[in-house]
Amino acid sequence: MFYLLCLLVSSWISSTSALAFDVSSKSLGFYGLGTMGEHMAGHLHKLAEEGGGKVRVASRDTEKARRWADARGAIHCDSFDELSKECDVVCMCLSTTDVVEEVLRKCDFLKAGQLLIDCTSGEPERMKVLGEKLSSQGVKLVDSPVSGGPAGAEAGTLTSMLGGSVSDVADAMKVVDAWSGKSVRCGDIGSGDAVKAINNVLNTAHVLLAAEASLVLQKYGVDASIALDVINSSSGRSLQTERLPATVLSRSFDFGFALALMRKDVVIADQLVQKFAPTHTLIPEVKRLIIDAEKKVGGDADYTEVARLLEERVGEELC
Structure with missing residues (x-):
């Protein structure tokens, strides 16, 4: 009898929680239609349509937002103000925390x-401050950066890393699942944002290591594609050794993520390392290398072009 009572109470709590945030009854909005956002907004539109509604979109590029809609x-909304005025749930995907704060500062x-x-892949410490400020106004804020690139955004298979209260994240997951294959509350x-920054510094480090290792073997006389074929069936493999033939050896450098944005995330990761790991060794070096690479090839270049920095220093091009 006690076990049955527990099941009934648990079921009641779950149903009450579900009713507390019925996404199908919410007006949904998306601000920021960049490389990732345009696809994520598309999935949000499908979610809105399932509830009998339509997503509202806006962007700093108002004409792009109009065409998209x-x-x-x-x-289509002409501004973030107009979007936020009409929506119960507002999603943003912008370039930096500076831009996020600017948009919110101007919103009434x-x-x-x-x-x-x-x-946005943002700065975790500033996100905390922003969350406290918005909470005082009764607004619930959840940080939910994503990983998976433009292809993952288009396919709806992104990994979403959420930060916020248990209840706020539970509500947010009902939205971000629209574009996610995996959604996790990180804390x-x-x-x-902290997990995303560390993920991206690892990503960059793996690209640099894969490129440097391939250059060493190529200089030794081993065909880089053969070496990577072996490595990708061995214990040294990683996602980046698997991608290197298509992105670097092919000379396409077309993963679809700007070097400046990756450098921004690496710098955020380095700030965390400086604060919490005083015996740091490797991550500051990754930051130094990606900054040098950006000076060489420019911030608009694909982030996989960090390999060009190593090629220049070795005096050989991977092929």
């Missing part, structure tokens, strides 16, 4: 009970 039968229409989901607000 017209092509999909969505609703955030309202109590509103859920703000920031998918309190800012923790999603």
Whole structure:
């Protein structure tokens, strides 16, 4: 009898929680239609349509937002103010925390009970401060950066790393699952951004290691593609050794993520290392190398072009 009672109580709590945030009854908005955002907004539009509604979109490039909305039968808004005024849930995917703060600072229409989901790869410490400020206004903020690149955004298979209160993240997951293959609460607000920054410094380090190792073997006389074929069936393999033939050896450098954005994330990771790991050794070196690479090839270059820096120093091009 006691076991049955527990099951009934658990079921009641679950149903009450589900009713507390019914995403199908919410007006949904998306701000920022860049390389990632345009695809994520598309999945959000499908979610809105399932509830009988339409997503509202806006962007600093107002004409792009208008074209995007017209092509999909969505609703275009001229500004973030207009978007936030009309929506219960507002998702953002912007380039930096500076841009996020600028957009929010100019907004007069955030309202109590509103859920703000920031998918920007941002700065965790500043996200905490922003969360406290918005909380005092009754606005719920969740950081939810993503990993998986443009292909993952288009396919709806991104990994979403969420930071916020248990209840706020539970609500946010009902939204971000629209573009995610995996969604995980990493901890309190800012923790999603922290995990994303560390993920991206690891990503960059793996590219640099894979390129340097391939250059060494090529200089020794081993064909780089043969070497990578062996490594990718051995214990030294990684996602980046698997990608290197298509992105670097092919000379396409076309993963789809700007070097400046990756450098930004690496710098954020380095700030965390400087604060929490005083015996740091490797991550500051990754930061130094990616900054040098950006000076060489420019911030608009694909981040896989960090390999060009090593090629220049070795005096040989991978092929």
